[in-house]
Amino acid sequence: MLKQARVTALALGTAAMLTLTGCASWDNTSTTNAALQKELQEGDIQDIxxxxxxxxxxxxxxxxxxxxxxxxxxxxxxxxxxxNDVVVDDVSRIVALDLYGTYTKTLRGLGLGENIIGRTVSSTEESLKDIPSVTAGGHDINVEAVLNLDPSLVIVDHSIGPASAIDQIRAAGVTTVV
Structure with missing residues (x-):
């Protein structure tokens, strides 16, 4: 009896989920996008x-x-x-490491794109296509690859790692900012 109740509950839950997701308007985004674009251009959004x-x-x-x-x-x-107390005195050779590639975009925006010498696989900008990736699968820092680039600065966060890799880079004497 308990097994039958579980199967029934699962079936009802699945049916409810399919019904609710079937009501979504994902297939009508071009009309919605055009209307939103017009409202934004005219400054006429009433219900943001x-x-x-x-x-x-x-x-x-x-x-x-x-x-x-x-x-x-x-x-x-x-x-x-x-x-960690850090002194940044050289930004000529930067390795920028975060899961989403945000640091390379920020550095490019600041005019430091030419200084980027290493990146993650998430930094997919066309201008960085020839810059080596120093991560495996986007998450794991290859310490040897970073150190081989002889960076003056590594900018990193804990969205990638492991933390011991960041510690190894710092211990090697590379200015590292988390």
Whole structure:
């Protein structure tokens, strides 16, 4: 009897899920997107909480740098997210490591794209296609590959790792900011 009740509950749950997802408007996004775009251009959005837009973005244009000749005010002293006191005095050879490729986009935006010498597989910008990836599967840092690039600065967060890899890079004397 208990088994039959579980099967019935599973069947009802599955039917409810299929019914609810069948009501979604994923197949009508072009009309919705056109209407939203018109509202945005005209500044006529009345109910921003219920505004809808694209469900997926296939690709984005590369970030445009704010300057072509950046001149960072160095040295910079900071305490990173791991509690380490760090002095950044050279940004000429940067390895930027995070799961989503955000750091390379940010560095490009600051005009430091030419200084990036290593990246994760998530940094897919066309301008970085010849820059070596130093991660395996997007998550695991290859310490040897990082050190072989002779970076002056590694910018990293704990979305990739392991933490011991970050510690090894720091222990090798490379300025590392988490």
């Amino acid at each position: 909480a219920n505004a809808t837009g694209p469900a997926r973005v296939d690709s984005l244009a590369e970030v445009e740098p704010v300057t072509d000749s950046p001149s960072p005010a160095l040295p910079v002293e900071l305490t990173d997210a791991d509690g």
